[in-house]
Amino acid sequence: xxxxxxxxxxxxxxxxxxxxxxxxxxxxxxxxxxxxxxxxxxxxxxxxxxxxxxxxxxxxxxxxxxxxxxxxxxxxxxxxxxxxxxxxxxxxxxxxxxxxxxxxxxxxxxxxxxxxxxxxxxxxxxxxxxxxxxxxxxxxxxxxxxxxxxxxxxxxxxxxxxxxxxxxxxxxxxxxxxxxxxxxxxxxxxxxxxxxxxxxxxxxxxxxxxxxxxxxxxxxxxxxxxxxxxxxxxxxxxxxxxxxxxxxxxxxxxxxxxxxxxxxxxxxxxxxxxxxxxxxxxxxxxxxxxxxxxxxxxxxxxxxxxxxxxxxxxxxxxxxxxxxxxxxxxxxxxxxxxxxxxxxxxxxxxxxxxxxxxxxxxxxxxxxxxxxxxxxxxxxxxxxxxxxxxxxxxxxxxxxxxxxxxxxxxxxxxxxxxxxxxxxxxx
Amino acid sequence: xxxxxxxxxxxxxxxxxxxxxxxxxxxxxxxxxxxxxxxxxxxxxxxxxxxxxxxxxxxxxxxxxxxxxxxxxxxxxxxxxxxxxxxxxxxxxxxxxxxxxxxxxxxxxxxxxxxxxxxxxxxxxxxxxxxxxxxxxxxxxxxxxxxxxxxxxxxxxxxxxxxxxxxxxxxxxxxxxxxxxxxxxxxxxxxxxxxxxxxxxxxxxxxxxxxxxxxxxxxxxxxxxxxxxxxxxxxx
Numbered sequence: 001x002x003x004x005x006x007x008x009x010x011x012x013x014x015x016x017x018x019x020x021x022x023x024x025x026x027x028x029x030x031x032x033x034x035x036x037x038x039x040x041x042x043x044x045x046x047x048x049x050x051x052x053x054x055x056x057x058x059x060x061x062x063x064x065x066x067x068x069x070x071x072x073x074x075x076x077x078x079x080x081x082x083x084x085x086x087x088x089x090x091x092x093x094x095x096x097x098x099x100x101x102x103x104x105x106x107x108x109x110x111x112x113x114x115x116x117x118x119x120x121x122x123x124x125x126x127x128x129x130x131x132x133x134x135x136x137x138x139x140x141x142x143x144x145x146x147x148x149x150x151x152x153x154x155x156x157x158x159x160x161x162x163x164x165x166x167x168x169x170x171x172x173x174x175x176x177x178x179x180x181x182x183x184x185x186x187x188x189x190x191x192x193x194x195x196x197x198x199x200x201x202x203x204x205x206x207x208x209x210x211x212x213x214x215x216x217x218x219x220x221x222x223x224x225x226x227x228x229x230x231x232x233x234x235x236x237x238x239x240x241x242x243x244x245x246x247x248x249x250x251x252x253x254x255x256x257x258x259x260x261x262x263x264x265x266x267x268x269x270x271x272x273x274x275x276x277x278x279x280x281x282x283x284x285x286x287x288x289x290x291x292x293x294x295x296x297x298x299x300x301x302x303x304x305x306x307x308x309x310x311x312x313x314x315x316x317x318x319x320x321x322x323x324x325x326x327x328x329x330x331x332x333x334x335x336x337x338x339x340x341x342x343x344x345x346x347x348x349x350x351x352x353x354x355x356x357x358x359x360x361x362x363x364x365x366x367x368x369x370x371x372x373x374x375x376x377x378x379x380x381x382x383x384x385x386x387x388x389x390x391x392x393x394x395x396x397x398x399x400x401x402x403x404x405x406x407x408x409x410x411x412x413x414x415x416x417x418x419x420x421x422x423x424x425x426x427x
Numbered sequence: 428x429x430x431x432x433x434x435x436x437x438x439x440x441x442x443x444x445x446x447x448x449x450x451x452x453x454x455x456x457x458x459x460x461x462x463x464x465x466x467x468x469x470x471x472x473x474x475x476x477x478x479x480x481x482x483x484x485x486x487x488x489x490x491x492x493x494x495x496x497x498x499x500x501x502x503x504x505x506x507x508x509x510x511x512x513x514x515x516x517x518x519x520x521x522x523x524x525x526x527x528x529x530x531x532x533x534x535x536x537x538x539x540x541x542x543x544x545x546x547x548x549x550x551x552x553x554x555x556x557x558x559x560x561x562x563x564x565x566x567x568x569x570x571x572x573x574x575x576x577x578x579x580x581x582x583x584x585x586x587x588x589x590x591x592x593x594x595x596x597x598x599x600x601x602x603x604x605x606x607x608x609x610x611x612x613x614x615x616x617x618x619x620x621x622x623x624x625x626x627x628x629x630x631x632x633x634x635x636x637x638x639x640x641x642x643x644x645x646x647x648x649x650x651x652x653x654x655x656x657x658x659x660x661x662x663x
Binding site: 333337340361363375379390391395410411413414417418420421425 | 589595599600604608639641663
């Protein structure tokens with residue numbers, strides 16, 4: 001597969017070089033071209049739906065820096081020992097083989113909006129008629145003073161799945177009884193709102209299963225409240241009494257910074273030392289969105305709620321965590337839902353196919369302890385200002401354990417469903 | 428429905444006959460098995476005049492090759508298993524019902540499995556007796572809608588193109604291949620069963636928060652369109 005994608009890329013690079021001399025050569029081909037930047041829940045879904053539903057009438061290229069994709073969703077279940085790393089890692093083989101998508105394993109460095117070309121890190125240029133930008137998030141490293149990309153080797157963020165996830169798992173397994181884990185959670189808006197708290201639950205589960213109940217997990221939160229708070233706090237009390245402590249800004253008074261050498265987090269109230277420190281910094285849209293001039297002052301990309309089209313460029317759509325999607329949380333489910341709306345609009349633009357009114361949905365499952373799953377979900381519709389929630393639900397406290405177990409098992413079914421919806425059905 | 432009840436009544440009689448003949452399985456109690464079967468009944472019919480529903484009818488299932496009935500859209504996995512020689516009998520049903528996905532990975536039967544050995548023995552004893560009758564002449568023919576809440580939608584010819592669009596929302600969880608890995612398979616269902624299920628979620632007869640939310644804003648045309656679309660898919 002690697003060699004195949006390389007070869008594909010070789011062709012692109014060659015063609016791109018030729019295009020400098022003969023710009024009309026590439027434009028002369030029959031099929032309209034869609035380029036998708038980012039092969040995650042948003043980008044890969046969009047590529048698959050555009051290719052599948054246009055039945056080959058549109059030429060689709062998917063640019064992704066990594067040859068394999070490890071999902072951030074369910075990576076907490078890997079930390080908790082419920083999933084293997086391999087089971088949350090996916091290839092692009094099916095998208096290339098069964099959907100005719102040109103998968104380019106490389107990094108998109110810039111977008112030349114004037115020329116309608118994506119500029120690759122090696123200088124190659126990939127022309128498009130419509131561009132889908134789905135780069136996920138980047139970190140604002142200095143949102144936590146003392147934190148940096150280098151510091152993440154000592155205090156992993158693990159908020160992009162891959163080597164960071166494995167690093168965090170190693171460090172978690174090395175924690176001894178009585179030692180402390182400190183988490184610094186991010187301010188809004190960020191990827192996967194309940195994620196940090198599910199992660200704290202998985203930390204506690206590992207420690208508890210080793211009998212390390214003298215250990216504590218301290219969560220230092222810049223927010224006054226968090227997603228599914230009542231459900232998590234009830235669950236921590238029930239499963240891990242005395243092990244998980246959450247401190248909001250009223251208690252810690254402000255997070256002053258971290259010292260990776262000493263393994264400490266300084267707050268207004270106290271300095272916390274952790275055998276493991278997990279820092280999840282503030283976030284912004286992925287770098288390419290900034291380079292392409294698609295972001296607003298808050299670091300994310302404004303879109304048209306009807307279509308996911310960038311308000312900055314009518315030929316570009318922005319999906320997933322990088323987009324300002326109104327009431328929708330930054331989640332894989334949201335990105336997958338948005339991708340289908342964008343795909344329909346891209347086809348409408350290029351082939352004149354019918355465009356139905358946009359519908360969006362999201363559900364987020366979280367695991368608190370073995371067989372204790374909870375969920376929150378909503379449906380959304382475009383309004384003049386934003387994508388607005390129309391109806392929603394959340395799991396209740398004091399639910400029947402059988403229902404919690406069913407919710408967990410449902411989440412496994414969802415993972416199987418959404419990953420085959422994103423990457424195509426494997427095998 | 429009335430027809431099915433009658434069928435079951437008769438098969439209960441057959442079950443007793445089977446018991447007295449001593450052909451019930453390994454001590455299984457068909458009367459207890461009939462109670463266990465209530466969990467299967469929303470998808471499977473058995474007894475005189477049984478029809479296909481969400482699952483195939485089970486008449487004369489003993490001794491039959493797996494996945495071999497005409498007019499029912501089995502998963503590819505089950506058809507393959509049948510072609511490889513799987514024939515339903517007390518032993519094979521016992522293994523299958525214990526953990527369907529483990530025995531036939533890819534089956535679209537949305538059933539996690541029955542752990543209790545006694546429950547399975549009872550169920551199989553019931554099935555052996557109850558399945559002796561003859562199915563309906565055309566078990567795949569759609570039954571007439573009952574006088575029920577979704578009847579209006581059941582009588583609409585759904586637009587599959589609209590259904591395909593609306594289905595985009597469903598397939599994030601329900602796999603269009605028909606695989607059930609923890610979330611039910613919804614492909615290849617009879618229209619009436621599909622529409623009825625959505626109305627039951629809408630009216631909270633079936634309690635499920637996500638499905639209630641999803642169905643809340645669906646109108647009759649949309650429900651009919653979804654039924655048409657998912658009904659048209661072939662399980663892989």
